[in-house]
Amino acid sequence: MKLATLRTSNNGTTAALAVGEDTYLPLPARDVGALLADPAWRTVVSEAAAAAAHADTVSVPASGLAPLLPRAGKVICCGLNYGDHIQEMGRELPEYPTLFAKYADTLVGASDAVEVHGSGRVDWEAELAVVVGAELFRAAEDRAREAIAGYTVANDVSMRDWQNRTLQWFQGKAFDGTTPVGPVMLTADEVDGDFEVRGYVNGELVQHGNTGTLVFGPAKLLSYISQFTTLRPGDLVLTGTPGGVGMGMTPPRFLNDGDVLTTEIDGIGRLENVFRIHAPVTANA
Amino acid sequence: MKLATLRTSNNGTTAALAVGEDTYLPLPARDVGALLADPAWRTVVSEAAAAAAHADTVSVPASGLAPLLPRAGKVICCGLNYGDHIQEMGRELPEYPTLFAKYADTLVGASDAVEVHGSGRVDWEAELAVVVGAELFRAAEDRAREAIAGYTVANDVSMRDWQNRTLQWFQGKAFDGTTPVGPVMLTADEVDGDFEVRGYVNGELVQHGNTGTLVFGPAKLLSYISQFTTLRPGDLVLTGTPGGVGMGMTPPRFLNDGDVLTTEIDGIGRLENVFRIHAPVTANA
Numbered sequence: 372m373k374l375a376t377l378r379t380s381n382n383g384t385t386a387a388l389a390v391g392e393d394t395y396l397p398l399p400a401r402d403v404g405a406l407l408a409d410p411a412w413r414t415v416v417s418e419a420a421a422a423a424a425h426a427d428t429v430s431v432p433a434s435g436l437a438p439l440l441p442r443a444g445k446v447i448c449c450g451l452n453y454g455d456h457i458q459e460m461g462r463e464l465p466e467y468p469t470l471f472a473k474y475a476d477t478l479v480g481a482s483d484a485v486e487v488h489g490s491g492r493v494d495w496e497a498e499l500a501v502v503v504g505a506e507l508f509r510a511a512e513d514r515a516r517e518a519i520a521g522y523t524v525a526n527d528v529s530m531r532d533w534q535n536r537t538l539q540w541f542q543g544k545a546f547d548g549t550t551p552v553g554p555v556m557l558t559a560d561e562v563d564g565d566f567e568v569r570g571y572v573n574g575e576l577v578q579h580g581n582t583g584t585l586v587f588g589p590a591k592l593l594s595y596i597s598q599f600t601t602l603r604p605g606d607l608v609l610t611g612t613p614g615g616v617g618m619g620m621t622p623p624r625f626l627n628d629g630d631v632l633t634t635e636i637d638g639i640g641r642l643e644n645v646f647r648i649h650a651p652v653t654a655n656a
Numbered sequence: 657m658k659l660a661t662l663r664t665s666n667n668g669t670t671a672a673l674a675v676g677e678d679t680y681l682p683l684p685a686r687d688v689g690a691l692l693a694d695p696a697w698r699t700v701v702s703e704a705a706a707a708a709a710h711a712d713t714v715s716v717p718a719s720g721l722a723p724l725l726p727r728a729g730k731v732i733c734c735g736l737n738y739g740d741h742i743q744e745m746g747r748e749l750p751e752y753p754t755l756f757a758k759y760a761d762t763l764v765g766a767s768d769a770v771e772v773h774g775s776g777r778v779d780w781e782a783e784l785a786v787v788v789g790a791e792l793f794r795a796a797e798d799r800a801r802e803a804i805a806g807y808t809v810a811n812d813v814s815m816r817d818w819q820n821r822t823l824q825w826f827q828g829k830a831f832d833g834t835t836p837v838g839p840v841m842l843t844a845d846e847v848d849g850d851f852e853v854r855g856y857v858n859g860e861l862v863q864h865g866n867t868g869t870l871v872f873g874p875a876k877l878l879s880y881i882s883q884f885t886t887l888r889p890g891d892l893v894l895t896g897t898p899g900g901v902g903m904g905m906t907p908p909r910f911l912n913d914g915d916v917l918t919t920e921i922d923g924i925g926r927l928e929n930v931f932r933i934h935a936p937v938t939a940n941a
Contacts, residue, residue: 444759445759447826450824465822466821467821467822467827468822469822469823469824470822470824470826470827471756471757471824471826472756472757472758472759472826472830473757474729474730474757474885476885476886477885488794488883489883489884508832509773530884533884536751536752537750537752537753537754537755538754538823539735539754539755539756539824539825540824541732541755541756541757541826542752542755542881542884545757545884545885546884546885547793547884547885547886596827598773598774599774599815599818599827599830599831599832600759600761600762600830600831600832601761601832
């Protein structure tokens with residue numbers, strides 16, 4: 372099944388079950404993270420679905436999709452994780468995952484406009500993201516695999532000028548409202564195999580990878596992270612991006628005001644975000 | 657005045673006003689962060705103090721101090737920020753602050769034991785930390801200065817083996833329960849000048865710096881961070897550490913099981929934490 376977080380009136384949100392094209396059944400939780408915090412969440416969804424009449428469903432345009440996990444306690448990202456891309460760049464496969472953190476404030480919905488202030492080098496990173504479904508601390512890989520609630524689509528949009536100001540990437544990765552996520556979480560029980568991840572700028576395919584080539588797959592990443600910090604239901608782990616980012620092009624290419632970034636994973640869904648780039652002048656280009 | 661977060665029965669916490677040596681007046685908020693979320697927090701404290709009888713105060717040993725901000729939404733750290741230390745190392749002063757993020761799970765109380773699993777290179781970083789008192793987004797330095805609620809003591813304890821596994825420091829900085837913070841927040845209105853920051857291992861002075869030599873002072877840091885992400889009441893910004901960390905010694909020196917790390921800032925207070933280091937074998941030394 373596919374779960375989403377919908378915007379409601381009064382600036383609220385609700386978790387919902389996708390029941391058809393743009394059609395959802397609202398669930399008794401304020402977002403998908405709050406739903407997953409109930410260990411019986413699968414039962415909650417099943418019972419809501421069984422009890423629902425047609426009149427209980429709502430038709431919601433893409434603009435009604437909130438960030439899937441608007442209150443995620445942790446959003447942890449992995450860099451340099453697509454083996455084929457690393458090897459084509461002539462580098463060795465890493466022994467450990469390169470990890471960095473961002474906050475839930477970075478997240479935006481699947482068709483929200485992304486407003487960027489003060490960066491002239493806005494780049495894309497299409498990614499598969501893993502949604503944590505149970506508490507994990509110092510967990511083995513098998514246990515971590517069982518704790519995966521599902522998968523979603525994200526774009527770890529990166530302000531390369533800020534990212535490269537210092538050795539630590541955080542400031543270029545943590546701009547509020549710049550990481551699209553959604554449109555839905557596909558539950559892990561419906562996943563059998565790898566995902567095709569694609570990124571497009573104004574309809575042109577710029578990134579394409581298969582998660583089968585990840586050096587650190589979802590369960591391994593969750594297990595590794597849990598060796599030092601507790602993961603909880605509703606936390607989000609981004610698995611890294613395949614080749615084709617703008618910074619790696621010759622000449623480098625970045626998003627312009629008005630560009631549309633599309634991020635798509637077969638079987639999960641698609642993000643489509645227009646960029647509003649304010650004051651793009653970069654002090655240290 | 658000095659504010660603290662105390663442990664209560666039933667694994668709860670309460671904000672409190674320090675009224676004497678180990679003596680506190682509990683306040684109507686679950687921790688200092690929740691107190692600061694009320695824009696009228698100064699009035700709340702004054703009124704509680706005015707109405708209090710002697711019987712309302714509690715005597716609390718150091719072990720009763722919870723992490724000052726147990727639910728901080730953001731804990732953002734600055735590295736490489738003491739100008740005298742940077743210059744003595746022969747480096748140039750940085751143009752931009754080096755920033756990285758951690759989560760509230762890393763925080764522990766002023767006299768809590770610090771339990772570390774799986775690192776053999778546990779190092780110290782005594783730091784002044786700034787507590788945010790108002791929402792800041794794209795704020796100028798003057799506005800950021802006004803938004804400082806107060807100052808506290810922290811130690812950005814770092815697992816150097818994990819920190820140096822990859823280019824991004826996060827995994828070595830984000831071990832749960834390894835960043836002591838407290839014992840109190842000294843409110844900004846009582847601060848006039850710079851702070852002396854000291855770190856000791858088993859009573860031996862190993863670090864000493866003066867915050868007057870910070871390249872990026874508290875207000876500048878908050879303003880800079882707010883250009884990309886919103887800071888809110890109860891968020892915590894660590895300002896960096898002076899020279900004298902174990903990694904920089906010849907030979908390098910790290911904490912051993914049973915060592916006591918003391919972190920002290922004149923006028924604010926002192927952290928004293930015993931280290932319990934489990935399975936210290938480092939795979940890649």
